[in-house]
Amino acid sequence: MLLEIENDLVEDTFRKYEAYVMSNSQVNLARWKHVKSKDNLHIYAKKTTKALRYSPQCCQPTIDECAGGVKPVVLSVGTLKGQLDDLMFGTVNPTTDIMHIKASYVRDYSDGAVLATLVSPTASEPFRSVTVKWFQIDLPLSRTGLLHDRDFICLEASGILHFANGERVGYMMLHSIESPKTHPLPNIIRAKHNCTGFFR
Numbered sequence: 001m002l003l004e005i006e007n008d009l010v011e012d013t014f015r016k017y018e019a020y021v022m023s024n025s026q027v028n029l030a031r032w033k034h035v036k037s038k039d040n041l042h043i044y045a046k047k048t049t050k051a052l053r054y055s056p057q058c059c060q061p062t063i064d065e066c067a068g069g070v071k072p073v074v075l076s077v078g079t080l081k082g083q084l085d086d087l088m089f090g091t092v093n094p095t096t097d098i099m100h101i102k103a104s105y106v107r108d109y110s111d112g113a114v115l116a117t118l119v120s121p122t123a124s125e126p127f128r129s130v131t132v133k134w135f136q137i138d139l140p141l142s143r144t145g146l147l148h149d150r151d152f153i154c155l156e157a158s159g160i161l162h163f164a165n166g167e168r169v170g171y172m173m174l175h176s177i178e179s180p181k182t183h184p185l186p187n188i189i190r191a192k193h194n195c196t197g198f199f200r
Contacts, residue, residue, distance in 0.1 A: 002177070003118055005129055010173055013196045018163050021200075025077065032075055064142070076197075087199050088127040088170045092158050094120055099133070111139040115182070127129045127170060128159040134182065139193035150191040153179045170199040 018025075032044035080087075095100045097116045102111055111137040119130035136151040157173045176192035184190040 001076070002132070002155055003130060005175070005177075006155060006173065010147060010157065010159075010161075010171055010196065013173075014161055014169070014198065015134065017169075019199045021163070027075070027077060033075075037055055037121055038079075040080070041076065044075040046068070046073035046075070068184065080142075084170055084199055086157065088160070090113045091130050091170070091172045092121060092127050094129040109135040109137040110149075115179075119157075125159065131155045132156075132179070136188065148187055148189045151184055151188050152191055152193050153177055153182055167192075167200060172199075 027042075027044055031047055033046050033047050035043045037043070087185060091100075093102045094114065095115065096112070099112050099114065103112065112133060114131050114133055115131040117130075118132070119128055121127065121129050133154050133156050134151065135154065136149060138149045139147045153176065155173075155177050157171075157176045161169050161171060163169060172195075174193060174195045176194060
């Protein structure tokens with residue numbers, strides 16, 4: 001079931017990404033608001049329904065709503081110097097030990113563990129990995145009691161896909177899932193996080 005979720009999410013987003021690349025990588029500014037740029041990396045936030053009230057119907061996105069309001073959707077596009085294989089080797093961290101080594105220099109989370117391994121990298125597919133992971137992020141003001149730290153249970157996947165023209169494209173996906181057997185620790189809020197990245 002989790003592998004089906006991973007396949008559906010990645011394939012759906014990949015088709016949209018390929019269409020974006022084939023359209024000369026143009027961001028639709030009717031749907032996205034530029035937030036900031038640094039070097040060749042550009043960040044956009046998806047416009048809300050209110051901002052799109054007078055936009056043409058074809059430009060109005062579907063907005064996911066939850067109890068806390070509208071979920072923020074962010075788009076990051078740009079270029080970085082390097083090789084695809086090098087980037088993918090840095091992306092794949094299929095064991096708890098490798099996770100901790102990566103976190104020691106990337107500092108993307110405070111604690112974490114691999115809860116289950118669904119697909120492991122092989123010699124023929126070194127970037128193909130699917131795992132269930134737990135992450136914890138310690139927030140700067142959590143010790144004051146003003147904020148609580150967050151944790152996440154995510155399905156993480158990575159691998160290589162191909163455009164119709166044969167070009168190799170790497171991907172990395174994080175998708176929050178429900179896990180009844182894992183409960184938040186005291187004073188920690190179970191949060192949700194969904195992210196898919198493509199690299200070429």
